[in-house]
Amino acid sequence: MEKVIIKDLYRKTSDYIDKDVEVSGWVRTLRDSKAFGFIEVNDGSFFKNLQVVFTDSLSNFEEVKKITISSTIIVKGKIVKTENAKQEFEMHANSVEIFNLSDSSYPLQKKRHSFEFLRTVAHLRPRTNTFSAVFRIRSIAAFAIHEYFQNNGYVYVNTPIITCADCEGSAEMFKLTTLDLDKPLPTKDGKTDFSQDIFGKKAFITGSGQLHGETFAAAFGKIYTFGPTLRSEDSNTKTHANEFWMIEPEISFCDLEQLMDIEEDFLKYIVKEVLEKCPEELAFCDQFVEKGLIDKLHRLINSNFVRIDHKEAIDLLKKADRKWEFTPEYGGDLAKEHEKYITEYYNGPVFVKNWPKDIKSYYMKVNPDGKTVAAVDLEVPGAGEIMGGSQREENYDKLVSRMKDMGIDTDQLYWYLELRKYGSNIHSGFGLGFERLLMYITGMENIRDVIPYPRTPNNCEF
C-alpha cells in the first residue's frame, strides 16, 4: 500500500480518489458516536488535516475511540470523494494503528489558548493552527528571500557574528567570553586580563553584518546576508527581541534611487511568493489573526511605492489637522503616529528619503546640501518602518571626517576605510528585520509569536 503525505492528498487529490493509502501522523481532534467516529490527522506536511472516518468494523474500535489528542497513529484506508463543501475528500479507515498514545496531561486540548499561554509551551505551540501557519509562512518567506537574491545574481555571504571591534557602540552588544564567570575575573595591572580569554582580547557579538558585507560587495558586486542578529537592548516591547534574523543586501554601482527600485521589487516578490505558496495559511490568518490581511497584501503588490523627502513628510505632518503626541520636526525622527499618518495619507507604502544627517549613521552619504544624507526608510501601512537603507559614503576623506565628527574609531575600521581607497564605487544597501516582515505578512502583533524560541529581557526559556 502506498505511503502518502497529506500535502499530496490535497494538491493531487484526483490521483488518490478511490485508492487505498497509508498515512502516519498526529491526532488533532477526535469525535465519536456509537458506531463510528472522525479523526483529524496531521502529518506536518500540510497546514490542513486529513479527515479519517472509522467505524465499528475496526477490530480495535473501542481503543480507537479513546485515542487522545496528539497521539501518533498510522492509518490505512481508502480516499473517498465527499459531497461536503468544506471537505473535498476523506479517508475511510480500514485500520488505525496507535503508535504512541499521548499522555492525557497534553496541555493543548481542543480549546482556544492565549498567545501568552502558548509562549510557555513553545515546544508544543507549532502544533496549533496559528503557529503552524506562522512558521510555515516563515519558512516559505525565508526561501523566497534566498530565491530573490540568487535569481538576481547576488552572492550570499555569511558575515561573522563574533567580533573584537566594539566600534558599533558596545552598549547594545553582548559580550562573549570563555572566562569563568562563576569566579572573580582574572586581572592584570588592575584590569580584567582578557589575554586569558579565547581570542586574547575582549569579544562581542556584532549587531550588523553591513560593514563586512560591503567588503564582499566590492568583490562580487551584489551580496546579501541572512542570519541571526543578537542585540542586548533591555527593551520589553512587542517589536523588540534580543535575538532575531536580519537580511542585509549591499549593492555596488547602485545609488539611492536604484536602491529603492530594488527594495520595492524585493518586497513585492516575497509577498507574492507567500500569497502563491501559502493560500491556506494566509486564509487562516485572515480569518483569525488580522481581518483583511490578504487584501492588504494584494494592495501592496499592486501599488506603486511613493517616494518623498523627509522634509516633505514633515511638511505634510505639520499641515495635517491633527494633534500630535510628538511634534513633527525637520531635524527629527518620525514617530509611530507620523508613520501611520503618512501611509494612510498616500494609502500605500511610502519611501521617506534624504534624512537629516544628525540622526543617521556615519556611513551614509552626505547630500550636496550638507545637511541631509542619502538614507531611505520604507513605511508600510499597518507596520510602519519595515526597511532602512542608504547610499554609502564612497569618498575616503569625507568618510574619515564624518567618522571623526561622530567619534567613531577610524583605526579599528581601517579595513572598512580601505574600500574607499582601493576601487571605491557608488554603492548602497538596506537592512530588513525578518520578524518585522513576518509580523506584517501574518498579522501577528508580537515579535515573540513569529520566532520559534523568543529571547527577550528576563526571558530565555527552553
Next chain:
Amino acid sequence: MEKVIIKDLYRKTSDYIDKDVEVSGWVRTLRDSKAFGFIEVNDGSFFKNLQVVFTDSLSNFEEVKKITISSTIIVKGKIVKTENAKQEFEMHANSVEIFNLSDSSYPLQKKRHSFEFLRTVAHLRPRTNTFSAVFRIRSIAAFAIHEYFQNNGYVYVNTPIITCADCEGSAEMFKLTTLDLDKPLPTKDGKTDFSQDIFGKKAFITGSGQLHGETFAAAFGKIYTFGPTLRSEDSNTKTHANEFWMIEPEISFCDLEQLMDIEEDFLKYIVKEVLEKCPEELAFCDQFVEKGLIDKLHRLINSNFVRIDHKEAIDLLKKADRKWEFTPEYGGDLAKEHEKYITEYYNGPVFVKNWPKDIKSYYMKVNPDGKTVAAVDLEVPGAGEIMGGSQREENYDKLVSRMKDMGIDTDQLYWYLELRKYGSNIHSGFGLGFERLLMYITGMENIRDVIPYPRTPNNCEF
C-alpha cells in the same frame, strides 16, 4: 547604451556580439604597449573577467595606461568576436572612465600570494581568483541546500542561539553576558549575581539546534536548520573554527535506513548543483587547488554509498595489512587513518552505522543488542567524516534512563522529554558542518579559507 553585467556577456554571448554596451567594474590586470592595451575588468557578477582592448584613439589614452590594479572604471565599447581559443569575445573600448583610481599601496598586485598572507587581508581576498571561486561556490551550495529541503517538503526552522540551559556541557559553550567585564562581577551571597544580567540568569551560546529542531519536527514532520554555530573549543587545527555554519535536518517517521537514503540523496543534489552552476569556479579549483577535483565530484554523484556496521569496519581494519598509529577497537572511534582506509577500500563514500553506545550521545536510539546505537557517520574519500546522524530514542523511559546514566539533567530538558510523551514517533536526523562540505567541494585544505572572516583561538580580526 545598454548597461550590462559580465555574466550576461558570457552566458548570452550571441545577444551582444557587435553591440555597444557599458560595463562598470574593477581593473584586475592591465597590460599596455605603445599604441594599445588590454584591461581585464571584473564587475563581480561572474568568475571570469571581460577583456577590454583600448587604443590611442581614446582621448585619455595616457591616463588609461596608468590605471592601477583594483581601480573602478566605466567602459563603453563594442563586443567583438575573437579568433582566440581562450577568449570567445572581447570589448573594443570607445571610452574608459576612471571612477576611482586605486591607491598604489593596494596589497594584491599581480603575483601569487600565500593563503596565510591573504588571511591578513580578508577584506580584500574575495577579489582574488581563488577566493572569488570559493565564496561563489559557498553561495551556490548554500542555496542548493535550501532548495533541496524546500523542494522536498521540509520546513526551515531558525532555532535559538542563546540558551540558559547548560546541559550540552558548558565546556564548549561560550558565555554571553551584558555584565560589565571591565569591572569585578557583581556578587550576592559570595556568588556571581546573574540576576543583574539581561536574562536574569547565566546565558550561553548553543552548540547545536538539534533538540529544538526535534520539537518542530514533531509538528511539521520534516524540518531543517541552517545557521551559524559558535563553539569555544580551544583547538587550532585546519578543520576547527569557533564560528561556523551548520545544517541540521530532523525527520519524523524516519528510521536509520531511511535517514541514509536522505543523506545520500541530499549530498548528491548539492554536488550536482555546484557542478552545474559553477563550472568556471570548479575548473579553476581543479587546476590550482586540487588536481582531479571535478572527477572526484563526478565519482561521488555516480556512486552508490556503501553501508557497513561499525563492527565490520573494525574487522576490516584489523584484517588490513597495515601498521596503525591508532589501534582499531570495537568499542572505539575511527581515527583519520581508519576513515581514509575504509573509503579507499570501497573506493567511494561509506556509511558506518551502529556505533558502540558508550562513545555516542544520549539521544541516540539504543539497538536491540543493548550495546550499539542507531548512529551513522558518512565517510567520503579525501575528507573523512562529513555528516553524522542517528535515529533518536523515541521511548520516554529508555531516554530518561540513558540520560541519568550519562549524567544529563532531565529537569532542564523536560520539554525535550515531553516529545516522547505527546505523540512520540520514530524519527532521525543528521548534522553537517557547512565548511567541511565546502572544503570537500572546493579542495581547500584549511577551514579558515572557506569562511569569509574566520574566528579561531587568538584570532578575531576585522
